[in-house]
Amino acid sequence: MDVTIHRFDELSTALRAAWHRAMDESPAYGNPFLAPEFASGVARHRGGARCAVLRENGEPVGFLPYERTVWGVGRAIGLGLSDCQALVHRPGVTWDAHELLRACGLSLFEFDHLVAEQRPFSRHVTGTFASPVIDLEPDESGYAPWLRGAYPGLAKTTLKKERRLGRDIGEFRFEFDERDPALLRTLMRWKSAQYRRTGRMDRFARPWIVDLVDHLFQVREDHFTGVLSVLYAGDRPVAAHFGPRSRTVLAAWFTAYDPELHYYSPGLMMHLRTAEAAARHGVTVLDLGRGDKEYKDWLKTRELRVGEGFATRPHPVSTAHRLWRGPVRGLRNTVNAHPGLRTPADRLLKAVGTLRTSRPLRPGGTDTPAR
Known part of the structure; x- marks a missing residue:
C-alpha cells in the first residue's frame, strides 16, 4: 500500500x-x-x-x-x-x-x-x-398521511399544533431547500442564543465556523449540498435547519427555532417536516447524529x-x-x-446560561454570530 x-x-x-x-x-x-x-x-x-x-x-x-x-x-x-x-x-x-x-x-x-x-x-x-437514524421512503400521498403512517403517536398532537400556529400567526408552510442567505443568518442567531441559554459553547461565536457554514451553504454538488430548510407561519420564519446532504443521506446538524413560539413545539415540527420532504427529494437516511435526546428516541427507526x-x-x-x-x-x-448525573449537569448549565444571557452586552457587542 x-x-x-x-x-x-x-x-x-x-x-x-x-x-x-x-x-x-x-x-x-x-x-x-x-x-x-x-x-x-x-x-x-x-x-x-x-x-x-x-x-x-x-x-x-x-x-x-x-x-x-x-x-x-x-x-x-x-x-x-x-x-x-x-x-x-x-x-x-x-x-x-x-x-x-x-x-x-x-x-x-x-x-x-x-x-x-x-x-x-x-x-x-x-x-x-x-447514532440514531431515520430510514426514509418516498410517499406522494402528502405530509399528513405520511405522518399518521410513520408516527401515529405524534401525528394528532403535531398536526393540531400546526393548525393552531397557522390560525394564530399565519398560513403554515415549509421550504425544504431555502436559498435566502438571510434565513441562514436567522438560524445562526437563534442557535447562538440557544447555546447561551443552555450554557453550551456558542459555536457561532467562532468566526471560522460561521464562515464554514456560509461556504457549505453555497456548495451544490452530487455528493454534497448544503440544505437550509425553513418553517414559516405566514411570512414569519418559525424554525430552521441547516445540514449537508449527499445523494442518499441528510445529516441533521443545526436546528433552532424562534424561542417566542416554543409552546408550538416548532423543533419537533421541523424534524418531521424535514424527514418527509427529504424522502421526496431522494434521501433514504436522515442521520440524527450521536447523542441522547428524547426526540431522537421518538423518531429513530434504528441506530448506527x-x-x-x-x-x-x-x-x-x-x-x-x-x-x-x-x-x-x-x-x-x-x-x-447516567440520567442521575445528566439532569443535574443540565440544570447547572442552564443556570450558567441564565447568568450569561442576563448580563448586558459590552459596548459595541451584538447578539448576532461573529464574522
Whole structure:
C-alpha cells in the first residue's frame, strides 16, 4: 500500500472522482461529512488540514482527511463539528493503522464519530455510542398521511399544533431547500442564543465556523449540498435547519427555532417536516447524529454505532495527549450515560446560561454570530 499526503488545494479532479466513487460503493461511506467537499471546506480555515491518499497498483482506493498540529497530533477533519468520520475506501481495501500514522507523520489520530466498519482502527476505540437514524421512503400521498403512517403517536398532537400556529400567526408552510442567505443568518442567531441559554459553547461565536457554514451553504454538488430548510407561519420564519446532504443521506446538524413560539413545539415540527420532504427529494437516511435526546428516541427507526478513541504509535507526544484528553472524555461520557448525573449537569448549565444571557452586552457587542 502506497500512501501520499496532499493539501486539499492539490487534490485533482481525478482524485475527487475516485473519492466519490469510494463513497458510492459502500453505504457506510455515503454520509456527506465523509465527502471531499466537507473536508475541503474545513481546510479553508484549518492550516494543518491534509488528506492521505492510499493507492494499490497506482490506483487511488482510499482517502483519510485529517488535521495535524506542529507536534504531530492528528484529529479527524472537523473534529467537534463532523458527525461522521472514516478512512473512505473502496470495498476490500485494508491498511495497517500504525503504518498509516507513520506515513501521515502522526503520533496520534483522535476521532469521536468513527464509523463501525473501520476495523484497522477498532483496537484503538475506547467507547462506542448510538447514532440514531431515520430510514426514509418516498410517499406522494402528502405530509399528513405520511405522518399518521410513520408516527401515529405524534401525528394528532403535531398536526393540531400546526393548525393552531397557522390560525394564530399565519398560513403554515415549509421550504425544504431555502436559498435566502438571510434565513441562514436567522438560524445562526437563534442557535447562538440557544447555546447561551443552555450554557453550551456558542459555536457561532467562532468566526471560522460561521464562515464554514456560509461556504457549505453555497456548495451544490452530487455528493454534497448544503440544505437550509425553513418553517414559516405566514411570512414569519418559525424554525430552521441547516445540514449537508449527499445523494442518499441528510445529516441533521443545526436546528433552532424562534424561542417566542416554543409552546408550538416548532423543533419537533421541523424534524418531521424535514424527514418527509427529504424522502421526496431522494434521501433514504436522515442521520440524527450521536447523542441522547428524547426526540431522537421518538423518531429513530434504528441506530448506527460510532466510536471514539485515539489511534496511536509509541511516542511521548501521543502518551501526553491521551493523558490530557482521556479523562475529560471519560467524565463527559459518564455524565451523559447516567440520567442521575445528566439532569443535574443540565440544570447547572442552564443556570450558567441564565447568568450569561442576563448580563448586558459590552459596548459595541451584538447578539448576532461573529464574522
